[in-house]
Amino acid sequence: MPSAFWGKFLEPHRLRRETGGSMAKHPFHDVAIVGVHNTQQARMLEGHDSRSITLEAGLGAVADAGLTPLDIDGVVGVHGADFIYQARIGPVWRSMSQLGIPALLEASAAIATGLASVVLVSAGSAGIYTERTSTAPWTRPTNEFVVSYGMFTAAEFALIARRHMHMHGTKPEALAHVAATIRNNGHVNPEAVYFGRGPFTAQDVLDSRMVADPYHLLDCAMTAEGGCALVLARADIAKDLAKDPVYVLGGNTDHYGPSYQHPPAFELGGRRDPKFINGYAGRRASQMAFAMAGCAPTDVDVCEFYDPFSFEIIRQFEAFGFCGEGEGGDFVMDGTIEIDGRFPITTDGGLMSFSHGGATVQLLQRVIRATQQVRGECATQQVPDVEIALASGGGAGALFNDVMLLGASQP
Amino acid sequence: MTQLIPQTGNIPRPFASIVSQPYWDACARGALMFQRCAACNGITHTPAVMCAHCSARDLAWERAAGTGAVYSWTTVWRPQTPDFTVPYTAVVIDMDEGWQMLSNLIGCEHDAATIGMRVAVEFHPITDGVMLPYFRPVA
Numbered sequence: 001m002p003s004a005f006w007g008k009f010l011e012p013h014r015l016r017r018e019t020g021g022s023m024a025k026h027p028f029h030d031v032a033i034v035g036v037h038n039t040q041q042a043r044m045l046e047g048h049d050s051r052s053i054t055l056e057a058g059l060g061a062v063a064d065a066g067l068t069p070l071d072i073d074g075v076v077g078v079h080g081a082d083f084i085y086q087a088r089i090g091p092v093w094r095s096m097s098q099l100g101i102p103a104l105l106e107a108s109a110a111i112a113t114g115l116a117s118v119v120l121v122s123a124g125s126a127g128i129y130t131e132r133t134s135t136a137p138w139t140r141p142t143n144e145f146v147v148s149y150g151m152f153t154a155a156e157f158a159l160i161a162r163r164h165m166h167m168h169g170t171k172p173e174a175l176a177h178v179a180a181t182i183r184n185n186g187h188v189n190p191e192a193v194y195f196g197r198g199p200f201t202a203q204d205v206l207d208s209r210m211v212a213d214p215y216h217l218l219d220c221a222m223t224a225e226g227g228c229a230l231v232l233a234r235a236d237i238a239k240d241l242a243k244d245p246v247y248v249l250g251g252n253t254d255h256y257g258p259s260y261q262h263p264p265a266f267e268l269g270g271r272r273d274p275k276f277i278n279g280y281a282g283r284r285a286s287q288m289a290f291a292m293a294g295c296a297p298t299d300v301d302v303c304e305f306y307d308p309f310s311f312e313i314i315r316q317f318e319a320f321g322f323c324g325e326g327e328g329g330d331f332v333m334d335g336t337i338e339i340d341g342r343f344p345i346t347t348d349g350g351l352m353s354f355s356h357g358g359a360t361v362q363l364l365q366r367v368i369r370a371t372q373q374v375r376g377e378c379a380t381q382q383v384p385d386v387e388i389a390l391a392s393g394g395g396a397g398a399l400f401n402d403v404m405l406l407g408a409s410q411p
Numbered sequence: 412m413t414q415l416i417p418q419t420g421n422i423p424r425p426f427a428s429i430v431s432q433p434y435w436d437a438c439a440r441g442a443l444m445f446q447r448c449a450a451c452n453g454i455t456h457t458p459a460v461m462c463a464h465c466s467a468r469d470l471a472w473e474r475a476a477g478t479g480a481v482y483s484w485t486t487v488w489r490p491q492t493p494d495f496t497v498p499y500t501a502v503v504i505d506m507d508e509g510w511q512m513l514s515n516l517i518g519c520e521h522d523a524a525t526i527g528m529r530v531a532v533e534f535h536p537i538t539d540g541v542m543l544p545y546f547r548p549v550a
Contacts, residue, residue, distance in 0.1 A: 142423060144425035144426055144427060144428065144431060144435075145425070145431075145512075145513060146513055147423045147424075147425060147491075148424055148425050148537060148541075148543050149499075149501050149513060149514060149515045150418070150490065150491040150495045150499050150501065150515070151491065151501060151513070154487075154489070155491075158485035158487075159485050159501065159503055160483075162483045162484060162485055162526075163482070163483040163526075166483070166526045209488065210486075210488045211487070211488060211489045212485045212487045212489070212501075213484075213485050213486040213487075214485075261457070262457050262513075263511050263512060263513040264503070264513075265482065265503055265511055271464070
C-alpha cells in the first residue's frame with residue numbers, strides 16, 4: 001500500500017505513447033556490436049591513469065573487431081577525445097555521453113541516422129583509488145540534503161530494499177542467495193577481480209559484517225579500477241568482419257532525478273503515469289525495449305543485470321516483468337538464477353566479483369558480457385545457445401535504470 | 412545495544428544553494444520549513460524553483476509541524492567518512508503535512524527503527540555550528 005504521501009500522485013494520467021507503432025524498418029536494423037574489450041581489472045591498477053587505461057581499452061576493442069583506429073569515425077566517452085587525437089583520426093563525430101547503456105544507444109542512433117559508421121565507446125578509471133578512509137567518495141557526489149546524514153551508495157540503496165521488505169516480506173536469505181550466486185560466477189572467472197575467493201554460500205553473505213542494513217558486505221558491489229570499450233558498426237560493415245555481429249534489439253533508460261541528492265523513496269513517482277514509480281525504475285525502459293525488440297521477458301536467455309547490491313536483482317526481475325510485484329524474493333530461490341537455470345544472472349561475477357571499473361566503467365561492462373554471451377565466447381559460465389541477452393544499468397537507489405536487449409539475429 | 416545520538420565529529424556540513432538558503436536559515440533558528448504552492452497548495456521538498464505537483468512558480472515558505480512517521484530506514488555500520496560515529500540510522504520520513512525528508516534517528520537504540528514509528532524533529536549543531544534537523548521517536 002503506498003504511503004499517504006505518495007497516494008496523492010496516484011491519479012490516472014494517460015501515458016503518451018512514446019514508441020512509434022508503424023511497420024517501418026527496426027530503428028537499429030543497421031547497427032551491430034563488432035568489438036568488445038576489458039582491460040585488466042583490479043582493486044588498484046598500477047601504472048595507469050584514467051586516460052591511459054581508457055585508450056588501452058579502446059585499442060583492445062578495435063582489435064577485437066578486426067579493425068584499425070583509422071576505421072573509427074565516431075567516438076563516445078569522456079576520454080574519447082584522447083583517442084581521436086592520439087590516433088590522428090579527426091575529423092570524426094563525438095559525444096561525451098558516458099553513462100553506459102544510454103551512451104551505446106546514442107552511438108547506435110548515430111549509426112542508424114548516418115552520423116557515423118563505426119563508433120568506439122570507451123571508459124576507464126585508474127589511479128584514483130587513493131582516499132581509502134572514506135567510503136568510495138568517487139562513486140557518490142556530496143549534496144546538502146544527504147551528506148551530513150552519512151549517506152553513500154549502500155545506504156541509499158538500503159532504503160529502497162527495506163521499503164520493499166516491509167511491503168512484501170522479502171527476506172534477507174533471498175538477498176544473500178542472489179549475492180552468493182553472482183559471487184560464485186566470479187569465483188570461477190579468471191578475469192574477475194575476486195577470482196578464486198569463493199565458493200560462497202548464502203550463509204557466508206549473511207555472516208559478513210553489516211554495512212547498511214539490510215546490506216552485508218557481501219551483498220555489495222566492490223570498488224575497483226579498469227577500462228573497457230565497445231565498437232559498434234553499420235551492419236553492412238559488420239558482416240565483413242570475422243566475428244558474428246551482435247545486434248541491438250532495443251533499449252531505453254528511466255531517470256527520476258539526480259542520483260544521491262534527494263530522499264531515495266521506493267514510491268517516488270512522476271506525474272505522467274502512476275505505474276512507473278522509482279522502486280520499479282527500469283519498468284518503462286524495459287517495456288519500450290521489449291516492444292522495440294518484439295519479444296518478452298520469457299524470450300531472454302541470459303540476464304546480465306547490473307548488480308550494485310543484491311536486492312537490485314530481485315527488484316529488476318519485478319520491474320522488467322519477469323515476475324510480479326513482491327514475487328521476486330521467491331522467484332530467485334528456486335533454481336531460476338543459477339547458470340543452468342531459466343534466467344541465469346550476471347554470469348561473470350558482475351559488480352560484486354568481476355569488476356566495478358570506476359564511476360561509470362562498470363555500466364558498459366554488463367553489455368560487454370551480454371555481447372560475449374550472444375557470441376558464445378565466454379571462457380566461463382557460457383549459457384548455451386544464447387539468442388537474446390538483456391543487460392541493465394543503474395538502480396533505484398540512484399534514481400535511474402537502463403535496459404538493453406542484444407540478439408544474435410538481425411532485427 | 413547502542414544509543415543513537417547526533418554526530419559530534421567534524422562531519423561534512425551542508426552548503427546551501429541559492430534556492431535552499433531559506434531552508435538552512437530556518438534550521439539555524441530551529442524551524443523546519445517547506446515550500447507550499449499558492450496555485451495548487453501542494454508541498455515541495457527538497458527546495459525547488461517550481462512546484463513538484465503542478466510546476467507553478469509560486470512557492471512560499473511555510474513552517475512544518477516537525478512530526479511524521481518513518482517511511483524507510485537503514486542502520487549504517489560503515490561510516491561515510493572517518494569523522495562519523497557508527498552506528499547511525501538514516502531514515503526517510505513521511506512528514507505529517509504530506510511530504511518526505513531524509514534525516515538521522517536519535518534518542519533510541521540502534522535497532523529500534525520501525526516503519527511507521529512516530530518521530531519529531533530536534534535540531535543539533537554539527538560542523539561549523541550548522542544546525543541540522545535530526546528526528547527522535549515520540550509517542
